[in-house]
Amino acid sequence: MATGYFFSHRHILDIEHLSADDIDYIITTAESFKEIxxxxxxxxxxxxxxxxxxxxxxxxxxxxxxxxxxxKRMSADTxxxxxxxxxxxxxxxxxxxxxxxSAMNPDIIILRHSFSGAPHMLSxxxxxxxxxxxxxxxxxxxxxxxxxxxxxEHKKKLHSLKIAxxxxxxxxxxxHSDILGFLRMGSEVFVYGPGTLIPPGLEELGVTVCSSxxxxxxxxxxxxxxxxxxxxxxxxxxxxxxxxxSKYGVTAEVASWARPDALIMHPGPINRGVELMPDVADxxxxxxLDQVTNxxxxxxxxxxxxxxxx
Amino acid sequence: MPAPLLIKNGRIIDPAxxxxxxxxxxxxxxxxxxxxxxxxxxVQEVDASGxxxxxxxxxMHVHLREPGEEYKExxxxxxxxxxxxxxxxxxxxxxxxxxxxxRAVTSLILSQATHADARVYPVAAIxxxxxxxxxTEFGELRATGAVAVSDDGLPVRDSQLMRRALEYADDHDxxxxxxxxxxxxxxxxxxEGIVSTRLGLKGIPNAAxxxxxxxxxxxxxxxxKRIHIAHVSTAMSTDLIRSAKARGVRVTAETAPHYFTxxxxxxxxxxTNAKMNPPLxxxxxxxxxxxxxxxxxFDAIATDHAPHSILEKEVEFDRAMNGIIxxxxxxxxxxxxxxxxxxxxxxLVELLSVNPARILGVEGGTLxxxxxxxVTIVNPDLQYTYTEEQxxxxxxNSPFLDVGATGRSSLQxxxxxxxxxxxxxxxxx
Numbered sequence: 086m087a088t089g090y091f092f093s094h095r096h097i098l099d100i101e102h103l104s105a106d107d108i109d110y111i112i113t114t115a116e117s118f119k120e121i122x123x124x125x126x127x128x129x130x131x132x133x134x135x136x137x138x139x140x141x142x143x144x145x146x147x148x149x150x151x152x153x154x155x156x157k158r159m160s161a162d163t164x165x166x167x168x169x170x171x172x173x174x175x176x177x178x179x180x181x182x183x184x185x186x187s188a189m190n191p192d193i194i195i196l197r198h199s200f201s202g203a204p205h206m207l208s209x210x211x212x213x214x215x216x217x218x219x220x221x222x223x224x225x226x227x228x229x230x231x232x233x234x235x236x237x238e239h240k241k242k243l244h245s246l247k248i249a250x251x252x253x254x255x256x257x258x259x260x261h262s263d264i265l266g267f268l269r270m271g272s273e274v275f276v277y278g279p280g281t282l283i284p285p286g287l288e289e290l291g292v293t294v295c296s297s298x299x300x301x302x303x304x305x306x307x308x309x310x311x312x313x314x315x316x317x318x319x320x321x322x323x324x325x326x327x328x329x330x331s332k333y334g335v336t337a338e339v340a341s342w343a344r345p346d347a348l349i350m351h352p353g354p355i356n357r358g359v360e361l362m363p364d365v366a367d368x369x370x371x372x373x374l375d376q377v378t379n380x381x382x383x384x385x386x387x388x389x390x391x392x393x394x395x
Numbered sequence: 396m397p398a399p400l401l402i403k404n405g406r407i408i409d410p411a412x413x414x415x416x417x418x419x420x421x422x423x424x425x426x427x428x429x430x431x432x433x434x435x436x437x438v439q440e441v442d443a444s445g446x447x448x449x450x451x452x453x454x455m456h457v458h459l460r461e462p463g464e465e466y467k468e469x470x471x472x473x474x475x476x477x478x479x480x481x482x483x484x485x486x487x488x489x490x491x492x493x494x495x496x497x498r499a500v501t502s503l504i505l506s507q508a509t510h511a512d513a514r515v516y517p518v519a520a521i522x523x524x525x526x527x528x529x530x531t532e533f534g535e536l537r538a539t540g541a542v543a544v545s546d547d548g549l550p551v552r553d554s555q556l557m558r559r560a561l562e563y564a565d566d567h568d569x570x571x572x573x574x575x576x577x578x579x580x581x582x583x584x585x586x587e588g589i590v591s592t593r594l595g596l597k598g599i600p601n602a603a604x605x606x607x608x609x610x611x612x613x614x615x616x617x618x619x620k621r622i623h624i625a626h627v628s629t630a631m632s633t634d635l636i637r638s639a640k641a642r643g644v645r646v647t648a649e650t651a652p653h654y655f656t657x658x659x660x661x662x663x664x665x666x667t668n669a670k671m672n673p674p675l676x677x678x679x680x681x682x683x684x685x686x687x688x689x690x691x692x693f694d695a696i697a698t699d700h701a702p703h704s705i706l707e708k709e710v711e712f713d714r715a716m717n718g719i720i721x722x723x724x725x726x727x728x729x730x731x732x733x734x735x736x737x738x739x740x741x742x743l744v745e746l747l748s749v750n751p752a753r754i755l756g757v758e759g760g761t762l763x764x765x766x767x768x769x770v771t772i773v774n775p776d777l778q779y780t781y782t783e784e785q786x787x788x789x790x791x792n793s794p795f796l797d798v799g800a801t802g803r804s805s806l807q808x809x810x811x812x813x814x815x816x817x818x819x820x821x822x823x824x
Binding site for chain 1: 589
């Protein structure tokens with residue numbers, strides 16, 4: 086890390102605007118917090134008196150829980166607002182909701198929203214720090230960071246690795262954050278999936294778009310699989326899960342093409358037997374539950390850093 | 396009748412008469428006077444030294460929002476914005492509430508325009524309620540004052556309906572203006588490409604436009620009818636129109652200042668004032684549009700002036716409505732093409748005045764003696780920053796606000812006087 090480095094981000098809106106030093110620093114901070122979750126009394130007073138709002142306009146189990154656990158282990162006061170209980174159902178605009186919440190002086194707002202760019206917009210209307218917990222098909226920066234943390238934990242580095250990302254690259258905000266993050270850290274990213282699910286312009290980012298599973302996975306250090314959805318808004322993206330599983334599913338055979346010490350990852354929830362076969366998901370190379378564990382640590386680090394404690 | 400005006404020492408650019416020289420221009424009784432006319436004693440003098448005196452600008456594609464959405468714009472505010480931008484006439488699209496698909500709505504628009512600061516030429520809908528199933532009554536609409544028909548905002552999906560519209564419009568000497576987009580491909584919110592991938596926004600591929608542009612050209616070509624393609628945004632469409640013109644197809648086309656000025660990079664930061672339909676495209680498309688303006692593929696520059704309030708624009712990008720206001724920035728953005736060597740001054744006047752008048756079949760586009768005195772006086776050198784306080788339109792949805800203040804070069808060139816029928820409708824303070 087460059088000398089004189091300091092963490093300067095008010096909000097965490099995406100990976101795109103984080104430098105390699107920022108990513109390094111966040112992961113290092115997360116690693117220092119990880120041990121708290123292993124203590125018998127899992128609580129430190131770091132964020133005592135801070136008000137943190139989980140504003141979730143989309144269903145989420147693990148991300149919301151992970152942020153809430155992270156906040157509580159730091160002794161912050163947390164409040165959950167989900168779409169069904171919010172004024173959104175009464176027709177209030179996001180900006181009005183934000184201004185009203187802002188008037189109650191929260192320190193941090195964690196936003197999950199189905200529209201890309203919603204956290205970016207929110208950050209312009211509130212005094213609180215905003216953390217993007219997934220926006221539309223844009224980014225999911227805390228997931229990208231926990232994925233990188235997990236890889237660093239096992240590989241002891243984040244550069245010069247071959248990262249294979251398989252599946253729905255077009256709609257996956259996780260894939261977008263991972264692609265930008267791993268590229269930023271100096272690794273190579275290879276993607277493979279059906280043509281209907283590969284967005285345009287990836288090559289311009291420096292991604293290798295593969296024409297076969299073998300090309301993508303061969304000698305990979307990490308094989309990241311993504312949750313698949315059969316259709317979105319009546320757009321015929323895939324003929325069937327059956328065909329997807331046979332052509333694009335990660336089987337034990339596919340996994341064997343990667344390096345023997347390759348990591349198998351998935352951001353969850355998994356469609357077992359579709360994008361990832363159960364034996365691979367539960368196999369020795371799988372670090373899927375490590376990802377979940379590290380998620381809490383990364384989110385503790387993010388809350389700590391945006392609350393001005395860097 | 397307004398007092399006679401003597402515009403002194405301006406550079407008169409009048410392509411219709413192949414005239415380009417410094418000369419005085421006299422306006423008497425709302426019309427351009429013969430140069431030999433004696434100067435009346437009550438003449439009001441306007442000093443146009445260092446300025447261009449050109450036929451009044453005509454914007455053949457605007458949305459005035461009246462009736463129905465007067466909180467965004469109305470005919471009086473929209474024509475004030477037009478006058479401020481140097482326009483003496485506009486053609487207004489029919490997607491009002493209710494849709495201008497009837498004599499009643501066309502009459503209402505014309506009656507509201509009686510005291511407006513620009514001439515208003517209504518464009519009526521092609522189909523009833525712009526729903527794309529049954530033709531409107533072209534004959535009655537024409538007789539009431541509509542100059543063209545279009546379902547602008549909603550592409551005509553049904554090719555048979557489009558065919559019938561071209562055939563039937565010809566009987567009534569009405570222009571058909573096509574919003575050419577294939578709806579099944581155009582359900583995104585910005586151009587499809589690296590920027591949409593980075594922002595996680597759903598893209599609209601270039602093919603959405605070119606497929607429909609080609610369908611419309613094919614219909615016009617097979618039927619021998621004329622068609623006008625609105626707001627062209629892509630390189631592919633430009634090529635299709637260029638080659639159709641070379642084959643003698645009766646096709647004319649317009650593009651908008653934002654397509655030759657901005658690219659989809661303007662969307663970065665989820666800027667809803669960079670959201671329009673068709674969307675801002677890539678640099679390659681922008682260059683192709685400029686080439687099309689230079690080589691005559693495009694006949695007109697039209698703004699697609701689309702006022703929206705903050706209710707439609709200060710929202711999540713996906714939920715924001717399409718369109719930007721354009722009447723007040725069209726001239727400076729177009730003048731940049733002259734400074735950058737894409738167009739000469741005469742060609743610019745053709746694109747902004749002569750050709751729109753000819754395509755719409757309306758008076759204007761000339762400074763001939765006896766012509767209606769619709770005149771714009773342009774100071775091509777004046778540099779300024781367009782700020783929210785300056786906006787004349789009721790809505791402020793422009794991506795060109797504060798340019799100059801934000802690092803980009805400021806706007807250069809603007810209308811210092813706009814004169815409609817001899818009456819001064821705008822004078823730069």
